[in-house]
Amino acid sequence: KAGVTQTPRYLIKTRGQQVTLSCSPISGHRSVSWYQQTPGQGLQFLFEYFSETQRNKGNFPGRFSGRQFSNSRSEMNVSTLELGDSALYLCASSLGGIKPNEKLFFGSGTQLSVL
Amino acid sequence: KQEVTQIPAALSVPEGENLVLNCSFTDSAIYNLQWFRQDPGKGLTSLLLIQSSQREQTSGRLNASLDKSSGRSTLYIAASQPGDSATYLCAVNVYTSGTYKYIFGTGTRLKVLA
Numbered sequence: 001k002a003g004v005t006q007t008p009r010y011l012i013k014t015r016g017q018q019v020t021l022s023c024s025p026i027s028g029h030r031s032v033s034w035y036q037q038t039p040g041q042g043l044q045f046l047f048e049y050f051s052e053t054q055r056n057k058g059n060f061p062g063r064f065s066g067r068q069f070s071n072s073r074s075e076m077n078v079s080t081l082e083l084g085d086s087a088l089y090l091c092a093s094s095l096g097g098i099k100p101n102e103k104l105f106f107g108s109g110t111q112l113s114v115l
Numbered sequence: 116k117q118e119v120t121q122i123p124a125a126l127s128v129p130e131g132e133n134l135v136l137n138c139s140f141t142d143s144a145i146y147n148l149q150w151f152r153q154d155p156g157k158g159l160t161s162l163l164l165i166q167s168s169q170r171e172q173t174s175g176r177l178n179a180s181l182d183k184s185s186g187r188s189t190l191y192i193a194a195s196q197p198g199d200s201a202t203y204l205c206a207v208n209v210y211t212s213g214t215y216k217y218i219f220g221t222g223t224r225l226k227v228l229a
Binding site: 004006033035042043044045048055056058088090092097098099101103104105106107108109111 | 147149151156157158159160161164166204206208212213214215216217218219220221222
């Protein structure tokens with residue numbers, strides 16, 4: 001069974017540009033959640049999508065947005081990039097959502113560098 | 116506001132030692148706690164999940180305990196090996212604004228020396 005796939009693996013952008021990251025969950029999983037990881041702030045929750053609906057959102061500005069398609073694949077978009085957006089962006093999938101009895105399965109992440 | 120702390124931030128031990136990693140959380144209203152392992156530049160791998168009603172979980176050389184009342188969890192690694200070198204993160208599952216989410220600790224970077 002294939003794991004969680006994130007593309008691309010690495011991205012280099014300049015300030016002011018926008019970027020789209022992709023996450024394909026494990027087959028059959030309906031929940032995809034996104035996280036930003038930086039050395040200073042650690043791992044922070046961005047948002048979760050379940051069956052094409054955003055169920056929860058962390059404390060990030062509106063420049064960070066996402067969507068989920070009918071096949072459960074999810075994309076995350078960051079507009080008007082800032083230097084501080086440089087981070088490892090991770091997505092995680094689970095069968096029914098971020099529930100107490102479910103494990104999260106993470107992808108390898110997209111390393112975004114903003115110059 | 117729930118805060119999750121992991122001490123120490125870094126740990127270096129010789130191969131074969133038994134070791135304990137600590138995780139503390141400020142609000143005992145959690146639904147589960149997961150321990151993850153992260154290799155450099157990679158994603159997280161779930162090691163153990165402890166439900167709020169459980170006291171401990173074991174998998175191979177790993178044992179995790181949970182004491183909700185004191186806001187603490189420990190991850191015990193027996194007979195450490197160089198392959199155990201990684202960053203270990205704990206995360207608590209909480210219910211806010213009508214849904215569940217995870218709050219992560221900052222991690223303990225473990226190095227096991229051959």
